Amino acid sequence: MKTSHRLSIGLRWTVPLLVGALALSACSDGGTESSASTPGEIVVVTPDQASNVVRDYGYTAGTDNQDVTNNMHAQLIRKPYVEEDGSDALVQDYYNFEPYLAESYDVSPDQLVYTFSLKQGVMSEHGNELDADDVLWSFERKFATPGGGMAGYYKPMLTDPATQIKKVDNYTVSFTVQKAGYGLTLLANLAENIGSIYDSNYLIENATPEDPYAVAWGAEDMMRGNFGYGAYMLESVTPGQEIVMTANPNFVLGEPEVKRMIRRVVADPATRANMVTRGDADVALALRSSDQATLESNDAVTVPTTTSNQYLLFSMNTTTAPFDDVRVRQAMAYAIPYDQIMSDVFFGRAYKYNHVLDDKAPNWDGSDLPQYDSDPERAKSLLAEAGLTDGLAFTLSVNNQLPAAQDTAIQIQSFAAEAGIDVTIAEVPAAQLNADTLAGKVQASLSIGASVTMTPPYSLQLLTQPGGGSNIALWNDPEFLAMVDQGLDAGDALSPEAGVFWNQAELRMTEQAPYIFIARVRPSVALEAGIGGFVQRTDFRIDYSNLTLGS
Structure with a gap:
């Protein structure tokens, strides 16, 4: 079983950063010339355009918004980029953290104080x-x-920054948590975009x-958003058409090989x-699985x-x-055609994965x-036990702008009929679907989401906190919540003791089935064959500073 490589308690971490290690496999000998005319320049095609990079103003959905913002900012630490067996690209190590804007960090013996020494x-x-x-x-x-x-993302690790975050000296800060079990998720959040440090x-x-x-x-003008320490800055914004970004010559990891990127809006995925x-x-973002397969x-x-870590999720309103x-x-859970969805909806770009935690996590x-598994007879038997001998009828709501969810709903509708289940599909705008679901007005829904922070307690709590904005099943199970609390009280979240409770x-969550995790969905991008250094990140954004360019 994999063991943790995180910082030993009381020791000092000074691991050097790794940049641009692994080139993507390609079938051609050397790739083709870059589509951009200037060396070091690339063209990225995206389905939409970023409209809000100010940070802390409010979440703005969209592929481009998050991709742009993430590349403008840097954090104290980050999750290392590592090779993965069976993959042709790099991935992130979810449970180790290396210095980024920090030169090093210490963890106190009781795992309550995390002290960061900044690079000067x-x-x-x-x-x-x-x-x-x-x-x-x-x-x-x-x-x-x-x-x-942000307060919601950091709760319960950080609830009062004024008392929990301290300036030790001009280049040293400390973070204090109340429980050792909070430390892993604190580090993981500090390594995400929500941990970005501003000028x-x-x-x-x-x-x-x-x-x-x-x-x-900052919200009045996107060009005022250049206040991060990330690898790229905004050069220009042409509304509805393109955004141009240039490399930050002062970037803490050194100036990237990609010096300039032109991000063009191309709405049609086949055209991208x-x-x-x-x-x-x-680089083409947000492609359909069918196009990727081609x-x-x-x-x-x-x-x-x-x-x-991106999941295809079937959620049910557990309150009615x-x-x-x-x-x-x-x-x-037995009335879903898993294999058919993998082949006919995702064309092999997804794989069956029916639980919430990462199966590579320590312990x-x-x-x-x-x-x-797909078993309509077993589904019929369970319905009969529940007194529904004449079958079941319900409405399945899906985002009307998410073709993969719509296609999955059709597959479920057809297969579930074999178990005597009558599914009516309702295609609903995303904002309305979210509001209606949290208000208890939706019977069941299909969505694609992820736990960007992949620590066991965060992954378990994301969809299950009573009253939480991601608890779309409205599930409130005291027995489950008590197990999570016991894990947090067990000390190091990656310890064998905590692992028992996770x-x-x-x-408990899988047996109670407020959610059915259908599949994990692979990266939805494509790159020119001469480009290397792609990383599958848990936030699904490309780290352009890690890319290498072919001749």
């Missing part, structure tokens, strides 16, 4: 040096602007009494795929194949009939988990 001489675009005040002010801003939702001097210069953190000021094939684009045989294109009965929920044990909680 790290400069922002505006000529301001990174220091401890930037860290403190960044977290003050995150928690003081509720529109960004506080630049933002304070543009703050006002009415807008003390320059959030509204064809542009990479023709050499009119270097591209896999093209020597001019690389379609990365790795494992993934018929899905308040666990037997009915389990019946649905994970799924040997007792129920195996839900495994028990996952078993």
Whole structure:
């Protein structure tokens, strides 16, 4: 069983950063010329355009928004990029963390205090040096602007930054948590985009009494968003057409090989795929699985194949009939055509995965988990036990802008009929679907989501916290919640002692089936064959600073 390589208690971590290690496999000998005319320049085609990079203003959905924002910012630490057996690209190590803006960090023997020593001489675009005040002010801003939702992401690890985050000296800060079990998830969150550190001097210069953190000021103009320490900066924005980004010459890991990227809006996924094939684009985002399957045989294109944390999820409203009965929920788990969905909807770009935790986590044990397979007779038997001898009828709601969910719903509708289950499909706008689901107005829904932070407690709690914005099954199970609390009280979240409770909680969640995890969905991108260094990240954004360019 895999063991943890995280920092030993009381020791100091000074692991050097790794940049751009592994080139993507390609069928051609050397790839093709980049579609951009200038060396070091690439063209990225995206289905939409970023509209809000100010941070802490509020979540803005869209492929481009997150891809752009993530590349403008850097964090104290990050998850290392590592090779994965059976994959042709790099992935992230979910449970180890290496310094990024920090030079090193220490963990106290009781695992309650995390002290970060910052790299000195790290400069922002505006000529301001990174220091401890930037860290403190960044977290003050995150928690003081509720529109960004940061307090929810960090709860319960951080609830009061003023008392939990301290400046030790100009280049040293400490974070204190109440339980050792919180430490792993704190580190994981600090390594995500929600842990980004800002140039506080630049933002304070543009703050006002009415807008003390320059959030509204930044939202007025995207070009004011260059206040991170990331690998790229905005050069220009042409609304509805393209965004141009240039490499940050002061980037803490060194100036990237990709010096400039032109991000063009191309709404049609088939056109995006064809542009990479023709050499009119270097990177295509948010492709359909069917288009990726076609591209896999093209020597001019690389379609990365790795494992993934992105799940295809069937959710049921557990507060009202018929899905308040666990037997009915389990019946649905047997009334799904898993293999057919993998082949006919995702064309092999997804794989069956029926539980919530990462099976590569230290001390994970799924040997007792129920195996839900496609079995309409078993579904009928469970419905009969629940008193539904005449079958079941319900409405399955799906996002009307998510073709994969719509196609999956049709597959379920057809197969479930064999078990006497009558499924009516309702296609609903995303915002309405989310609001109606949390209001208890939806019987069942299909979605594609992920736990970006992959620690066991975070993954278990994301969809299950009573009253939480991601608990779309409205599930409230005291026995499950008690198991999670016991895990958090057991100390190091990756310890064998904590692992016992994580495994028990996952078993409880899988048996109670408020959610049916159908599959994990692979990366939805394609790249020109000469480009290497792609990483499948848990946030699904490309780290362009890690890319290498062919001749």
